[in-house]
Amino acid sequence: MLEQMAELVDPLYLPGPQAVLGAFIDANRCLVVDENSGRTVCGVQNYYLWEHLIASLQRIGVGVALAAVLGIALGALMSMWEPANTAFAPFLNFLRALPPLGYIGLIIVWVGIGDTSKYLLLFLAAFPPIVIATIDGVRGVREDYLSAARSMGASSPQMARFVVLPAATASIFSGVRLAVGFAWTTVVAAELNNGIPGIGGLAYISGTQLNTALTIACIIVIGLVALALDGAIRWVGDRLVPWHGKV
């Protein structure tokens, strides 16, 4: 009895690499579950694992894209117009301190359990770092760049286009990188309810069903994809801002 329990408990807490790999493979293929009827099950929770991943990536994409558009706009406004800064800064800092798990319930009550609540949560997680990075970027433009452009006769729109925006790009990009990171850490909370398909939802549900091998497989996938995505954003950033660190 005791021996059996030890055998049972051990892999449940920490399944071996083989079990994790097995769970990963099974989650990406169809399995015959009933020899007699020939009934097959494809993936888990009716979706392959990669479909879960795509669903989450898409949510993160929408949330971060929205956060980028609105965040850069608000950041630009706040950095150039002090009243806007005074008005919005406290809300941003308040929002930044909130744990997404703490208010997901509220958001579901407000906008429903569908994808809107997930977009909104991811948006709220990604928004503050982008706003703050934009403000830092715009305020941090070298004074002598501004002076040079002004004594070349730049109008305000020309100033924004030829000097401020390019100069702030590096900072804005690191804000987006941070935002994507926050979005990943929020994706499980966003997919706690009605989160299938979704890799965060799958990680959570498989855990509640004691399918820890699959949970760990999901976590590893999330980690690796996040890493790859960060690398891709950095790659784009390096190409957009080749002078970074050189001036």
Added chain:
Amino acid sequence: MNRTAIDSVDSAADSAVVSLDGVSQRFVTDSGDVVHALAETDLTIPQGQFVCVVGPSGCGKTTLLKIIAGFLEPTGGTARYRGQDITEPGAERGVVFQQPNLFPWFSVRENVALGMRMRKVGKKERSQKAQEYLDLVGLGDFGEAKPYELSGGMQQRAQIARVLANETDVILMDEPFGALDAITRARLQADLLSIQRKQHRTVFFITHDVDEAVFLGDRVLVMSARPGRVVLDQEVTLSSQAGRVLGEEMRRLPEFIELRERVAGAIEH
């Protein structure tokens, strides 16, 4: 034109490109100390004059330039450009900064052409003119390079091309040749002089180098520190003779040597 003496005095005042009237500057430092960077200063610069400013480090040369450029509002007095109070920078007052500050997101050529782009000059024309000025400063082959791919001295030359290409009325230069080797420096000095003479530009030129000041200037201002003020306002009569054309030989003229000594002597005090 045939003018009476009084008329020409009037027209001299009228044609003043830059005039400072009791301009002074105090800074409050971060630690709360008050620095009297510039004592009350009167200065009139007529059209086409090449004014050189020399003085020890920290005597307020850059401060004076920033006031004329419109980067700094003086704490006392008024600065005027062609009779108008200077309240902000303008395209008619181009600045070559002490530190190179080309925009790294543009190529060298785009940097030089940016002022024209802002004035909506056509692409072809501005690129042609940019090339002209790049050739002039010896950077003809570096138009496509990025500023950070150039040496410090090359960046400084590109900065000069940027201001010249903008064809500003007044050129304000803050130790533009400080980082250059003797040969490049001599060449650029000669080129700057010939452009200035040809286009009748007004130049305000800061330097540490007494020799350079006397060589280039129609007029040399010597400043001293704490508070910064002009202690010598020396006309350089050599320049009105064809002396400039002599180039290097001019530096060996007895008059040149005497002027240089007078200016150097004023700095000592």
